[in-house]
Amino acid sequence: MFLTDLWYFGALSTQVKTGAPIHVQIAGQPVLIGRDNTGKVFALRDICPHRAMPLSRGRQIEAEDGQTQIECAYHGWRFGVDGVCTAIPSLNEDQKEAMTRGKIRTRRFAADEAQGLIRIYFAQDETAAPLMAAPRLDHVGDSTPGLSVSMMFDCPLDHAIIGLMDPAHIAYIHRQWWWRTAKSIHNKEKKFGPLERGFSMLPHVPSSNSFLYKLLGSKPQTEIRFELPGLRTEYVLVGGRQVTGFTAVTPVDDEHTKITIALYWDHPLLNVIPNFLLRNAITTFAGQDRDAVEAQQEGLKYDPRLMLIHDADVQAMWYFKLKKEWAEARAKGRAFVNPVKPATLRWRS
Ligand code: FES
Ligand SMILES: [Fe+2]
Structure with missing residues (x-):
């Protein structure tokens, strides 16, 4: 549900x-x-x-x-x-x-x-007023997206969300010269903390294996937030400028999930990259995720047991815990208690 x-x-x-x-x-x-x-x-x-x-x-x-x-x-x-x-x-x-x-x-x-x-x-009760104000993105002010891409994934919501947050697939599904290569896999260590209804990969200098980050200039700071029901926001701050990638993972029905990516920026580099190139890059990237989760549906037909393994899958575990706690808290009409605790996660990607 x-x-x-x-x-x-x-x-x-x-x-x-x-x-x-x-x-x-x-x-x-x-x-x-x-x-x-x-x-x-x-x-x-x-x-x-x-x-x-x-x-x-x-x-x-x-x-x-x-x-x-x-x-x-x-x-x-x-x-x-x-x-x-x-x-x-x-x-x-x-x-x-x-x-x-x-x-x-x-x-x-x-x-x-x-x-x-x-x-x-x-709303569960359609006559009730919203429990909280609608979310807002930080850093982008009143601006609107400079670019957006929408895509349908023929898979249930959870697989789409996990597929987007899972760090271990990046070097395989997204292997391409401008992002990652087989040789670029190395040890990662990231700090996480809870948000109101989600968690954040706290602001950090992103991995040096991302060619695109290098282009933005010296020492970009990245923060990646995930919030229920399926909102992922990546903030990149560099030299007083921002590039913000907002991804909404929206369930359409039990078997279809819509991905909408909206990109905001005031970083001059993105003004000189032709729009179609940016759009192609985002479409390629999201298309790789789509192809992976759609292929995964083939295997899931046989209803196999699935594994979540160690730190690389902790974000996926948090997602399931957040969902469960939200559903329980709402069913009982009690306050939501975020199950995510501050943590440092280590993996290779
Ligand atoms: S007015 Fe008859 S179906 Fe809408
Ligand atoms: Fe991905």
Whole structure:
């Protein structure tokens, strides 16, 4: 089951234009993400409560009172951005009142937009307000991504997440001259600490086996954070400049996971690298992860026992512990206690 009472990544701001709502699927739920006529984003369960037509097949209109509404394509029922049905065209005057007085509604999700990212809150109890404010990226201010890449992985969420955080695969799956070579494997030692709902590979000078880091200039500082439900952020700070890679790993359903990578920077080097080269590099990298987890699905069909081995897999173990603790804390309505303790992990990669 997917975790609730958390903010999930919904879409990039650029994907949602006023008047043109989009359909996405998050954690097994169909979601319509729209932008009202003031520019504010909203999110509704993308199913008409009348006869299940996806509301995103309908059209967005501006009612006489200026309010934004979604009109279902099938029988023209209308819904406000709060999900409440405001009109049923097939009713005559004396049938109208009782039917439409706020009783019919589709679910509304809390939606948030900042830094070019739209986030959607999945509440266990749909009437409850979010437990926490929507997350924000550090260091990027109000800027929006200079580049983004989305990709579907045909695998369940957990394998996609573990595949992205696991350090031992890098020299194998991502072996390429501009990143790692077989000879570049060496001993690593990294310090980790807990975050509110995750953990951080604490700021450090990154491994000298990354050719790309060398290009950024002297002594870049890197921090890699992981937070529930599947948000990985890599901050690189160098000479007062930043390069930030945000990766949202979003469950679509039990067998599909969407990866969205958004890159922010104010480092001049990235302005001179042509956009298509950066995009190719990110697409190649993420495509290697996708190919690995999709091939892994072949083996998983036989339901083998899996191993998590020593320090290189401790982050994966933490992920499972975080998930379990979050689910338990929410089920019991108690405070979440982060199971991650500060640690130094050592591996070769
Ligand atoms: S299915 Fe939406 S109005 Fe009938
Ligand atoms: Fe990878």
